[in-house]
Amino acid sequence: MRRFLLPVAAGLLLASGFLPSAAQALTVPATAAAHPLGTFTVNHYNGLRISPSEVRNLAVVDLAEVPTLQAEPQVNATYAARRCAALAAAQRLVVDGRTVPWRVTESSFAYEPGEGGLRTSRLTCRLAAAVRASETVVFTDGFEQERIGWREITAVGEGVRLSSSVPATSVSRELRAYPEDLLADPLDQRTATLTLSGTGLSPEAARGGIGIGGPVGDALAALDRTFTGLIGSDRLTAPLGLLAVGLAVVLGAGHALIPGHGKTVMAAYLAGRRGRPRDALVVGATVTATHTAGVLVVGLLLSAFTALAGESVLSWLGVAGGVLIAVIGLRLLLTTRRATDHGHGHRHGHGHGHVAPKRAGLIGLGVAGGIVPSPSALIVLLGAIALGRTWFGVALVTAYGVGMAATLTVTGLLLVKLVDRLEHRAATGRRLAARVSALAPTGTAAMVVLLGAGLVLRSVTAL
Numbered sequence: 001m002r003r004f005l006l007p008v009a010a011g012l013l014l015a016s017g018f019l020p021s022a023a024q025a026l027t028v029p030a031t032a033a034a035h036p037l038g039t040f041t042v043n044h045y046n047g048l049r050i051s052p053s054e055v056r057n058l059a060v061v062d063l064a065e066v067p068t069l070q071a072e073p074q075v076n077a078t079y080a081a082r083r084c085a086a087l088a089a090a091q092r093l094v095v096d097g098r099t100v101p102w103r104v105t106e107s108s109f110a111y112e113p114g115e116g117g118l119r120t121s122r123l124t125c126r127l128a129a130a131v132r133a134s135e136t137v138v139f140t141d142g143f144e145q146e147r148i149g150w151r152e153i154t155a156v157g158e159g160v161r162l163s164s165s166v167p168a169t170s171v172s173r174e175l176r177a178y179p180e181d182l183l184a185d186p187l188d189q190r191t192a193t194l195t196l197s198g199t200g201l202s203p204e205a206a207r208g209g210i211g212i213g214g215p216v217g218d219a220l221a222a223l224d225r226t227f228t229g230l231i232g233s234d235r236l237t238a239p240l241g242l243l244a245v246g247l248a249v250v251l252g253a254g255h256a257l258i259p260g261h262g263k264t265v266m267a268a269y270l271a272g273r274r275g276r277p278r279d280a281l282v283v284g285a286t287v288t289a290t291h292t293a294g295v296l297v298v299g300l301l302l303s304a305f306t307a308l309a310g311e312s313v314l315s316w317l318g319v320a321g322g323v324l325i326a327v328i329g330l331r332l333l334l335t336t337r338r339a340t341d342h343g344h345g346h347r348h349g350h351g352h353g354h355v356a357p358k359r360a361g362l363i364g365l366g367v368a369g370g371i372v373p374s375p376s377a378l379i380v381l382l383g384a385i386a387l388g389r390t391w392f393g394v395a396l397v398t399a400y401g402v403g404m405a406a407t408l409t410v411t412g413l414l415l416v417k418l419v420d421r422l423e424h425r426a427a428t429g430r431r432l433a434a435r436v437s438a439l440a441p442t443g444t445a446a447m448v449v450l451l452g453a454g455l456v457l458r459s460v461t462a463l
Helices: 004-014 065-074 080-090 216-229 238-255 263-272 276-304 310-344 359-371 375-386 390-429 431-461
Strands: 043-048 055-063 093-094 097-102 103-113 119-131 136-141 150-155 162-164 192-196
Touching: 004 216, 043 136, 043 192, 055 065, 055 080, 055 093, 065 119, 065 276, 065 375, 080 093, 080 119, 093 119, 136 150, 150 162, 150 192, 238 375, 238 390, 276 310, 276 359, 276 375, 276 390, 310 359, 310 431, 375 390
Parallel strands: 043 150
Antiparallel strands: 043 055, 055 119, 093 097, 093 136, 103 119, 136 192, 162 192
8 A cells, every 4th residue: 555655646746846856855765664563562582592501591672662762862882781681680590499590691782663763672682590400490581571562482402301381482583573463462471481301302403393454444554654654754855744744634534433532422422412513623623632732741751751651651541531531421420310300390391301511521522532642643753853853743743633633523513413313303203213312311421431431441451
C-alpha cells in the first residue's frame, strides 16, 4: 500500500504545480517500520550455555523507540558497561543450591533506525560464572521487570546432557526477528530450571529441534507507517508538510473508527439524553482539545523523565478515563430516575424520563474520549522533538485530533437523527418505538456505567 501511495501523491502535487520535481521534493527515504512489539516495549533475551566448568549467558535487551529516547541522555562511552553491570546484578544464578555471581566479559550498545525518525537500541552483554555444575541450574531474570515486552530464555549444554524447562533455540533469533504469530501474546519466560545428567552432545549436534483487521486495517496501517516516516525525512519541504498534515487528519479519522475512544459511550449518552446536533459538536471539539493536550503533556513527561514508563502512563490515563465515564453513567442513572419519578407524578404521564444533556456532562464525555493519547501521534511528536521540529509535531498532533473529532462528530449527528426518528415514531403511537423510547434513558445510563467499569478493569490489568 505504501509503495503506491507516495507516487500517487507526488503525481497529484506535480499536476497542481506544487512541486518542481517529484524526485526533489517528495522523495521520502526508506523508513523503518515501528517496533513489532510496540514503541514502549523493553524486550529481553537470555541464551544460557552450560559446560562442565562454567555457565555463560548471552543477554540482549532490545529497546523500542520510546525507551531508547528516554535513555538517550545517559548514553556515553561507559553506558554499555554500566547497564551490563546492572543487568548482571539483577540476574540470579543458583547452581546446585548455591547462588553464584555473574561476571561481565563483554558489553556493547548500538542504535538502529526506528519509527518516525526515532531510533531503537540494542544492549548486548556477555556474562560468565566459573562454576562446576553437577545437578541443577536455576536462572532468574530480574532485570527491569516492570517494563512490558518480550522475555525469552534458551539453554544448551556444551559437553553435558541437559534437561531444560526452556527450548534450545531462539524463536526470535535473539530478538532480531519476532515471529508474527506470537506478537499478540509475546513470550514471558523469566525463569529457567535445568537438570544435568552426565556428558552429552555439543550444541551444534543437538540443535535439531526441540488491532481493525482486514483490508481497511491494512490500509490504515500502511498510511500510519507513511505518516510516521514523513516526520523523519531528511528534507522537510512544504509539500511534504502538507501531505503529512493531510495524512494526520485521515489517520485520526480512521483511528476513531477503531473500537474505543468513547464512541459507544457517546452513543449511549446522546441516545439516552435526547442530544441535539450542537451537543455532538461540543463532544467532538472537546475530544480534539483533550487528545492534543494529552499527547503534548505525555510527550513532555516522557522526554523530561527518563525513568517514566510510557505504557504505565497510558494505563493510568485509561483508568482515569474509565472512572470519568462511570461517574457520568451514575449521574445519568440518578437524573433519569428523578425525571421518571417526576413524570409519573403527573396525571397525564407526559415525558419518558428524558433529560436534556448538560454542558458539564458533554465536556466530561469528550475528555473521556480523548484522554488516552494515540501511540502513533505520541511517536510522531517525540520524533519531531528529537529532530528539532517541535512545532511541526504539534501541528500534526492537532491535525490527528481534528480527524478523530470529525469522525466522532459525524457519528454523534447520525445518532441524534436516529433518536429523533425514534421519538417521532413513539409519538405517532408505534408501540415498539414507544417502549424502546421509554426504556432508553435507564438502559443507556446502565450501559455507560458498565463501559466505564470495563475500561477501568482493562487498564488496571495492564499496569
